[in-house]
Amino acid sequence: MTQVAREVFGHDRVAALSGPSHAEEVGRRVPTAVVVASEDGALARHVQGLFTSERFRLYTSSDVAGVEFGGAFKNVIAVAVGVSDGLGFGDNTRAALITRGLVEITRLGCALGAREKTFAGLSGMGDLVVTCTSRHSRNRHVGEELGRGRKIEEILGAMKQAAEGAWNCRAVHALAQQHGIQAPIAAELHAILYEGKDPADAVRSLMTRDAKPE
Amino acid sequence: MTQVAREVFGHDRVAALSGPSHAEEVGRRVPTAVVVASEDGALARHVQGLFTSERFRLYTSSDVAGVEFGGAFKNVIAVAVGVSDGLGFGDNTRAALITRGLVEITRLGCALGAREKTFAGLSGMGDLVVTCTSRHSRNRHVGEELGRGRKIEEILGAMKQAAEGAWNCRAVHALAQQHGIQAPIAAELHAILYEGKDPADAVRSLMTRDAKPE
Numbered sequence: 494m495t496q497v498a499r500e501v502f503g504h505d506r507v508a509a510l511s512g513p514s515h516a517e518e519v520g521r522r523v524p525t526a527v528v529v530a531s532e533d534g535a536l537a538r539h540v541q542g543l544f545t546s547e548r549f550r551l552y553t554s555s556d557v558a559g560v561e562f563g564g565a566f567k568n569v570i571a572v573a574v575g576v577s578d579g580l581g582f583g584d585n586t587r588a589a590l591i592t593r594g595l596v597e598i599t600r601l602g603c604a605l606g607a608r609e610k611t612f613a614g615l616s617g618m619g620d621l622v623v624t625c626t627s628r629h630s631r632n633r634h635v636g637e638e639l640g641r642g643r644k645i646e647e648i649l650g651a652m653k654q655a656a657e658g659a660w661n662c663r664a665v666h667a668l669a670q671q672h673g674i675q676a677p678i679a680a681e682l683h684a685i686l687y688e689g690k691d692p693a694d695a696v697r698s699l700m701t702r703d704a705k706p707e
Numbered sequence: 708m709t710q711v712a713r714e715v716f717g718h719d720r721v722a723a724l725s726g727p728s729h730a731e732e733v734g735r736r737v738p739t740a741v742v743v744a745s746e747d748g749a750l751a752r753h754v755q756g757l758f759t760s761e762r763f764r765l766y767t768s769s770d771v772a773g774v775e776f777g778g779a780f781k782n783v784i785a786v787a788v789g790v791s792d793g794l795g796f797g798d799n800t801r802a803a804l805i806t807r808g809l810v811e812i813t814r815l816g817c818a819l820g821a822r823e824k825t826f827a828g829l830s831g832m833g834d835l836v837v838t839c840t841s842r843h844s845r846n847r848h849v850g851e852e853l854g855r856g857r858k859i860e861e862i863l864g865a866m867k868q869a870a871e872g873a874w875n876c877r878a879v880h881a882l883a884q885q886h887g888i889q890a891p892i893a894a895e896l897h898a899i900l901y902e903g904k905d906p907a908d909a910v911r912s913l914m915t916r917d918a919k920p921e
Contacts (some may be wrong), residue, residue, distance in 0.1 A: 497845035514804030524914055526803035528921050541918050550803075550914050552921035563815075582737050584837050588718050588727030589740035592833035599827075613813075613827060614921045617807035623798050626840045700738055700764050704755055707742050707828045 501602055506533060507541050510551075511560045512615035513623035518661075520547045528615045531552040552615065552664065559611030562602045564681075567621040568632045568658035569665050573682050574625045575636020576692050589623050590678060597676040603664035604672040632658035639685055640692050659686055677702065709771055718749060722754050723771050725778045725838035726829035742773075742829045744768040766829065766904060773821030776813060777831040780893075781838050782846045782872035783879050784808035787896050788839045790906050791852020807841050811890040815879065818886040846872035853899055853904050873900055891916065897921045 495507045509563045512527030519525050529551050531537040537553040544551055554560060570590060599612040600619070606642075622628050635656045638648045645659055657671055665684040669676040681699055684690035709721045726741030733739050743758075743765050745751040749769040768774060774851055785802060791800045812835070813826040825831055840842050849870045852862040859873055880897040883890040897912055898904035 513799050518799045519795040523799050525799040554921050583732040584841050585727050585737050585739040586734045588833045588837035592829050609722045615806050621800035627798050700761055706780050
């Protein structure tokens with residue numbers, strides 16, 4: 494989005510604000526913490542000052558690519574978590590998908606020029622956790638319906654709002670292949686979405702990969 | 708626990724198995740992924756082989772201290788998340804506490820000789836996420852009651868099961884002070900538990916710390 498903003502506004506003074514921040518909660522003054530990233534450090538600190546309140550805390554970062562990439566890839570993992578829920582799996586499975594999902598996000602993000610630390614922060618892990626555990630996530634809903642055996646065209650056709658995860662999965666899977674990065678959760682979700690793979694078989698593929706160190 | 712096991716069994720062939728693994732879900736064959744850590748690499752791989760199944764996936768690690776420390780400190784953050792819930796806050800607040808909580812766990816763990824990577828893994832982030840988002844966590848329950856204004860003696864007196872978090876908080880806070888490590892969430896929880904601080908004031912203190920980079 495900062496690339497788009499640069500083109501549209503015709504200047505480089507852009508910053509990205511991201512993190513676990515459901516808008517309806519921010520509106521209710523629920524304590525919220527986010528990160529504001531810009532290559533221009535003074536701009537990031539300026540935005541930090543503008544928005545800081547007793548209920549809204551901002552950390553600065555210079556890793557714009559990392560902050561933006563985390564916000565996109567997290568939707569893919571949220572769909573995968575939904576598939577697990579739709580198959581009737583539990584909290585253990587969800588936590589494993591979130592944790593190993595963040596490994597994939599970090600690996601691919603770093604190959605694309607982002608910094609590893611960013612993914613351990615609010616725009617990485619924080620946003621991933623809130624998206625994967627909130628009842629209101631549209632991406633999780635898409636995954637749940639997939640897990641129950643419905644097809645993606647049917648699910649998206651019945652929805653009034655956008656669920657980016659299905660599209661993000663295509664982009665992430667292509668980027669991972671292009672850069673030779675292992676992203677097995679994204680690959681299995683891609684197989685469910687676009688190659689007709691049965692969700693239960695995809696789970697089996699993930700659980701029976703070669704034994705390895707963490 | 709591996710120190711205790713060493714003393715009791717009188718030999719060094721010990722391993723620690725940890726991660727997001729509610730026992731009742733493992734019993735129902737819900738897909739679960741954990742980490743097994745030992746200084747003895749052959750032993751870790753042996754345990755990995757023993758327990759691996761289509762529904763139980765193990766990763767090996769040599770960072771025993773990191774795996775054990777994550778399992779203890781996570782209880783402190785779970786109590787803090789409960790306080791937030793008891794005060795009526797939302798998913799944003801919880802995600803911020805989990806993310807910034809993991810920063811504290813990692814910082815103190817590394818000062819105690821653990822490896823940073825371990826905390827991004829199943830026994831760190833994974834276990835933290837499952838404990839902080841499960842309805843059944845006893846530590847979260849303790850926090851919720853604190854957030855509603857009850858005192859810790861009263862809460863623990865009414866419980867039949869142990870909730871380690873209140874004890875872990877004392878240990879963690881002491882270790883952080885001893886090693887000169889900033890652990891503001893643990894410090895504020897300590898103030899609520901043992902110094903009579905009002906939970907709403909503790910939240911205010913956390914949200915209004917100096918503005919800083921992530």
